[in-house]
Amino acid sequence: GEDVEQSLFLSVREGDSSVINCTYTDSSSTYLYWYKQEPGAGLQLLTYIFSNMDMKQDQRLTVLLNKKDKHLSLRIADTQTGDSAIYFCAERIYGDYKLSFGAGTTVTVRA
Amino acid sequence: EAGVTQFPSHSVIEKGQTVTLRCDPISGHDNLYWYRRVMGKEIKFLLHFVKESKQDESGMPNNRFLAERTGGTYSTLKVQPAELEDSGVYFCASSPDNSPLHFGNGTRLTVT
Numbered sequence A: 001g002e003d004v005e006q007s008l009f010l011s012v013r014e015g016d017s018s019v020i021n022c023t024y025t026d027s028s029s030t031y032l033y034w035y036k037q038e039p040g041a042g043l044q045l046l047t048y049i050f051s052n053m054d055m056k057q058d059q060r061l062t063v064l065l066n067k068k069d070k071h072l073s074l075r076i077a078d079t080q081t082g083d084s085a086i087y088f089c090a091e092r093i094y095g096d097y098k099l100s101f102g103a104g105t106t107v108t109v110r111a
Numbered sequence B: 001e002a003g004v005t006q007f008p009s010h011s012v013i014e015k016g017q018t019v020t021l022r023c024d025p026i027s028g029h030d031n032l033y034w035y036r037r038v039m040g041k042e043i044k045f046l047l048h049f050v051k052e053s054k055q056d057e058s059g060m061p062n063n064r065f066l067a068e069r070t071g072g073t074y075s076t077l078k079v080q081p082a083e084l085e086d087s088g089v090y091f092c093a094s095s096p097d098n099s100p101l102h103f104g105n106g107t108r109l110t111v112t
Helices: none
Strands: A004-006 A009-013 A018-024 A030-037 A043-050 A055-058 A061-066 A071-076 A085-093 A105-110 B005-007 B010-013 B019-024 B031-037 B043-050 B053-056 B065-068 B075-079 B088-095 B107-111
Touching: A004 A085, A009 A018, A018 A030, A018 A085, A018 A105, A030 A061, A043 A055, A043 A061, A043 A071, A071 A085, B005 B088, B010 B019, B019 B088, B019 B107, B031 B075, B043 B065
Parallel strands: A009 A105, B010 B107
Antiparallel strands: A004 A018, A018 A071, A030 A043, A030 A085, A055 A061, A061 A071, A085 A105, B005 B019, B019 B075, B031 B043, B031 B088, B043 B053, B065 B075, B088 B107
């Protein structure tokens, strides 16, 4: 099976950039996702990238993929208090339907 | 469009009791999934329906768990009898095909 790993906690000052890291193990063609879970809410899809891409940018979010190291990162520019949440990295092998999630990174934004 | 709806949002039951969780997917989504997050760990796949058929139930922990999707619309997940280790957040998700999943808010199950 696939193993997806993330650091558990990140504290960042409001206005700074946040970088959340994730590593995965499968080397097949794969989709890699970032989901956000705010307190009491479900999982909100933030962005995703296919493994033939190196980077994807969407407003304040930048996803970087290093296929050689199987390393994925999510950068949030100008972090705001509303960005405080748990961020989950997930992997899906092309042709499969299952997602393999990491344990989630709890991001705390301090004033 | 209405999102994925799960009921109840919270459930507290005693060990040995039965609990049934319900999920209403987004209308028209043939694919329905159940996932579970236990004790702050990773979110784990339980099973996948395509319409009313179980496509993959490899993640179901044991035979105390029974999922159904009669008529290919809403789904239920029954735990009988519940054990302490079943506590966690149960997420339901749906998709029209293999595009990104839409998740519900989850049901927090506490077994005491």
